[in-house]
Amino acid sequence: MQITYLCAKHEDWIYSNPEQALHFMARDEMQGTLLLHCGQYTDAIPYLGCAFDIAVILLEVDGGENEAMKSKVKGLAGLLEETYYHLKLPVYRNAILDRANSVLQATESALLTAFLLKSVHP
Numbered sequence: 252m253q254i255t256y257l258c259a260k261h262e263d264w265i266y267s268n269p270e271q272a273l274h275f276m277a278r279d280e281m282q283g284t285l286l287l288h289c290g291q292y293t294d295a296i297p298y299l300g301c302a303f304d305i306a307v308i309l310l311e312v313d314g315g316e317n318e319a320m321k322s323k324v325k326g327l328a329g330l331l332e333e334t335y336y337h338l339k340l341p342v343y344r345n346a347i348l349d350r351a352n353s354v355l356q357a358t359e360s361a362l363l364t365a366f367l368l369k370s371v372h373p
Contacts (some may be wrong), residue, residue: 256300265308267272276305292337303327307354315358
């Protein structure tokens with residue numbers, strides 16, 4: 252199961268406006284975390300999910316080299332995993348963890364490939 256939260260239109264906007272998207276990510280993370288801690292799990296998902304998708308795109312825009320954004324992806328995946336745990340939705344819990352791991356592994360693979368190419372072709 253591939254799980255995403257943003258529509259294509261909003262994804263395109265993030266690619267075109269990464270600095271503004273950072274503010275939206277922070278806002279959504281804060282609102283989603285507040286709802287999670289208040290026990291409003293269903294209401295927290297759209298906020299945390301959008302913040303997660305924004306973080307994934309911003310990590311891509313930064314070329315996968317931004318350690319803070321990697322931590323943000325991991326943290327938001329953890330918050331979503333916790334939310335799905337409370338809602339007793341193990342398939343969604345696993346899906347978000349799988350997606351986060353895939354994103355982070357792809358980032359590491361791309362960085363390794365770039366490093367190796369630079370080493371071979373200085």
